[in-house]
Every structure is written in C-alpha cells, then in structure tokens.
Amino acid sequence: MPRLSERQQYLRQRLKSTAIATKAIRSGTQAGVEQEHNDAIYATSSFIYGSAAEAAACFSGETEGNIYSRFTNPTVRTFEQRMAAMEGGERAVAASSGMAALTSIFLGHLKQGDHIVSSCSIFGSIVGLFDNILAKLGITTTYVSPSDINAWQAAIKPHTKVLFLESPSNPLGEVGDILALSKLAHSHGALLVVDNCFCTPVLQSPLALGADIVMHSATKYLDGQGRCVGGVAIGSEVLMEPIFSFLRTAGTTMSPFNAWVFINGLETLSLRMQAHCQSALALAQWLENQPQVEKVYYTGLPSHAQHQLAQQQQRGFGGVVSFEIKGDKGAAWRCIDSTQLLSITGNFGDAKSTITHPATTTHGKMTPQARELAGIKDNLIRVSVGLEDYQDIKDDLAQALSTL
Numbered sequence: 001m002p003r004l005s006e007r008q009q010y011l012r013q014r015l016k017s018t019a020i021a022t023k024a025i026r027s028g029t030q031a032g033v034e035q036e037h038n039d040a041i042y043a044t045s046s047f048i049y050g051s052a053a054e055a056a057a058c059f060s061g062e063t064e065g066n067i068y069s070r071f072t073n074p075t076v077r078t079f080e081q082r083m084a085a086m087e088g089g090e091r092a093v094a095a096s097s098g099m100a101a102l103t104s105i106f107l108g109h110l111k112q113g114d115h116i117v118s119s120c121s122i123f124g125s126i127v128g129l130f131d132n133i134l135a136k137l138g139i140t141t142t143y144v145s146p147s148d149i150n151a152w153q154a155a156i157k158p159h160t161k162v163l164f165l166e167s168p169s170n171p172l173g174e175v176g177d178i179l180a181l182s183k184l185a186h187s188h189g190a191l192l193v194v195d196n197c198f199c200t201p202v203l204q205s206p207l208a209l210g211a212d213i214v215m216h217s218a219t220k221y222l223d224g225q226g227r228c229v230g231g232v233a234i235g236s237e238v239l240m241e242p243i244f245s246f247l248r249t250a251g252t253t254m255s256p257f258n259a260w261v262f263i264n265g266l267e268t269l270s271l272r273m274q275a276h277c278q279s280a281l282a283l284a285q286w287l288e289n290q291p292q293v294e295k296v297y298y299t300g301l302p303s304h305a306q307h308q309l310a311q312q313q314q315r316g317f318g319g320v321v322s323f324e325i326k327g328d329k330g331a332a333w334r335c336i337d338s339t340q341l342l343s344i345t346g347n348f349g350d351a352k353s354t355i356t357h358p359a360t361t362t363h364g365k366m367t368p369q370a371r372e373l374a375g376i377k378d379n380l381i382r383v384s385v386g387l388e389d390y391q392d393i394k395d396d397l398a399q400a401l402s403t404l
C-alpha cells in the first residue's frame with residue numbers, strides 16, 4: 001500500500017475533529033499519493049506484488065494490502081472510510097446495493113432459529129428479504145408499529161437478535177425512538193440496526209443515539225443524482241467483520257466505478273441536504289393550506305404526530321413530503337399526470353424532483369389490508385423535493401392541484 005506523506009497523515013488526524021461537511025469532502029481519500037487532486041478509479045480486478053514472498057504475506061493477512069476487488073479495492077475503501085467518518089463508526093462495508101448491504105448484515109450476523117423484530121414501515125424489498133429469503137432459512141420476523149415502544153417490547157422473544165428500524169419511514173415519515181430502541185435491544189442482548197436512507201448522516205447519527213449498525217442505500221441521497229446503485233453498512237470493527245466476511249464470499253461487492261460516483265456525490269451532500277430540507281419544509285407548509293389537500297405528512301410540520309421526537313433526534317427533516325388529496329385514486333393519478341416539471345418515478349433523493357402514487361407503485365405489492373394497516377391510502381401522493389428552484393416546484397404542483 002502506498003505510504004502516506006506527512007501532510008496526509010496530518011490531514012487524517014485533523015479530520016477526526018472536523019465538521020461533517022469537511023469529512024464528506026476530505027476523509028478516506030487516497031488522492032495525493034500520486035499527484036492527482038481527485039480520487040482515481042482503481043478499475044482493476046486484482047493487484048500485483050514485488051515478489052512471491054510479498055504475495056504470500058498479503059494473502060495470509062500478515063501484511064495489509066489488496067488481493068482481489070471482490071474483497072477490497074482502494075476506490076471502494078475511500079467510500080467506506082468516508083462513510084465511517086460521516087456516521088461516526090469505526091468501519092464501513094460497501095455493498096453492490098442497499099439490499100446487498102442488508103442481506104450481508106442479516107446473513108453475516110444471524111443463523112437458523114434467530115428472530116428479528118422489525119418496524120412494519122420499511123422499504124418493500126426488505127419485507128421480501130425477511131418473509132421470503134430469511135424465513136426459508138429459519139430466521140423469523142415479527143412486525144410492529146415503529147412509534148409504539150410497547151409493541152417492540154412485547155414482540156421480543158428469547159431468541160430475538162436484531163431490532164430493525166427505518167426512521168423516518170417512507171412515505172409517511174413515521175419516526176422510531178432510536179435511543180429508547182437501542183436500550184431495549186441491548187437489555188435483551190440484541191442489536192439495533194437502523195436504515196438511515198431518508199436522513200443521511202448529515203441529518204441523523206443513529207450510532208451516536210445508541211444504534212449498533214447503520215445502513216444506507218447509496219442509490220438515494222448519497223449519490224444524489226440517480227446514477228448508480230449501491231449500499232453500505234457502518235458500525236464497530238467487531239460488528240462489521242462478519243458482514244465483510246459474508247460479503248467477500250457471497251460477492252455482494254460494490255464496483256469501483258460506483259464507489260467513485262458516490263465519493264463525488266458525498267462531496268456535495270451537506271449542501272444538498274440543506275437545500276432539500278428548506279424546499280421540502282416550504283412545500284409542506286404551502287400544501288397544508290391548499291383547499292384540494294386533505295392531509296400533509298412531513299416530520300417538519302408541528303401537525304406531524306412525531307414532530308417533537310424528530311426534532312430531538314434529527315438535525316433536519318429531509319426532502320420527502322407526502323400528502324393526501326381530497327378525492328380518490330383517479331384524482332391522485334390525474335394530479336400526478338398533470339405535473340410537467342416533476343418526474344413520475346418511484347425513486348427519491350435525486351436532484352430532480354419526483355412524484356409517485358405509493359399505493360400502486362412502491363407499495364403496490366402489499367395486500368390492500370396490509371396497505372390500509374400501514375396507512376397508505378389511495379389518495380396519497382409522495383413528492384421527493386429536488387434541487388430545482390422552489391418556486392418552480394411549487395408552481396408545477398399548484399397547476400396540477402388546480403385540475404382537481
């Protein structure tokens with residue numbers, strides 16, 4: 001591995017005490033080893049050694065070094081070190097997608113007979129992972145309402161090993177109490193795993209609140225421009241090792257190119273999140289006063305059921321606003337179809353504002369009963385507020401609402 005110059009070593013030390021915006025731009029970088037200013041993409045599957053003895057030492061783990069890009073790669077390592085610094089964890093493990101990160105977390109840590117207590121308001125594919133894949137291996141899951149701490153407690157069994165929370169949730173912004181859940185998990189010898197996609201490390205630090213593992217779909221805000229699919233888990237060295245061990249064997253590895261895109265995406269994350277939050281709050285406040293709107297879901301509004309808790313554990317409320325219109329599914333579709341600027345897509349966290357009808361897209365696979373239980377009504381619309389000028393986003397929604 002290239003030796004760090006004195007200047008680089010000084011920077012590494014200094015970064016431990018800098019603000020998150022600085023960490024997002026400077027930490028983990030390998031740049032400067034040659035003379036480049038930006039991180040290079042290490043587009044290589046394998047690595048060479050000066051001698052057979054050097055190769056043997058590296059393969060045996062006696063010396064540190066790269067062997068094969070399914071295991072480690074310098075560009076991927078930069079992304080991992082940057083994410084670890086931003087989340088305040090010892091180590092991060094990057095994966096080929098958010099789902100690959102989750103699969104690696106659960107299969108790295110759990111075995112047959114183990115039990116998960118999970119929030120019922122989680123990303124749809126994770127329900128598929130729990131109910132179709134982990135269930136087949138004898139790992140069972142009980143679902144509870146994220147904000148009902150008594151329900152979490154009641155669902156815990158002697159063999160419960162993980163509590164899983166997404167907070168705030170999609171699309172209604174339900175908030176789980178990370179500090180309380182971490183205490184509950186630890187009093188039963190279980191781990192708290194938190195999906196931090198909606199806040200990003202800029203707005204919420206689950207590890208500092210007591211969570212054991214944080215995960216992200218890098219596909220969303222970390223990229224920020226909807227270019228690549230990726231994921232990452234962050235936590236202590238001890239908790240990351242089994243995840244890495246699973247990943248290097250299962251091959252759920254992040255590609256160096258994607259890591260490079262995410263490294264560059266992270267450089268603007270702090271500024272982007274500030275802008276997303278500002279426009280989303282303004283839009284939520286405006287929507288609350290529109291005659292065609294029945295109810296607005298945004299944790300930044302005092303009308304949100306968990307506004308106070310969100311204010312306590314988050315540093316901002318994020319860029320996703322959902323609202324119910326006065327009308328049925330047909331009216332919701334008409335409103336969506338009448339937008340001209342917003343993109344009709346289920347993705348979020350992009351510079352481009354997006355609009356979607358959760359009941360028939362992101363949550364379309366749920367049974368109508370499960371959807372009703374989750375509070376996802378046919379008149380619900382979700383907007384991921386992007387980085388276009390706020391006035392233009394609002395004007396587009398205003399003309400769409402006027403068709404109702």
Ligand SMILES: *Cc1c(COP(=O)(O)O)cnc(C)c1O
Nearest residue numbers: 097098099123195197217219230
């Ligand atoms: C998208 C998403 C995931 C899954 O990530 P992929 O990169 O699509 O595999 C997990 N959790 C949340 C909250 C998401 O939005």
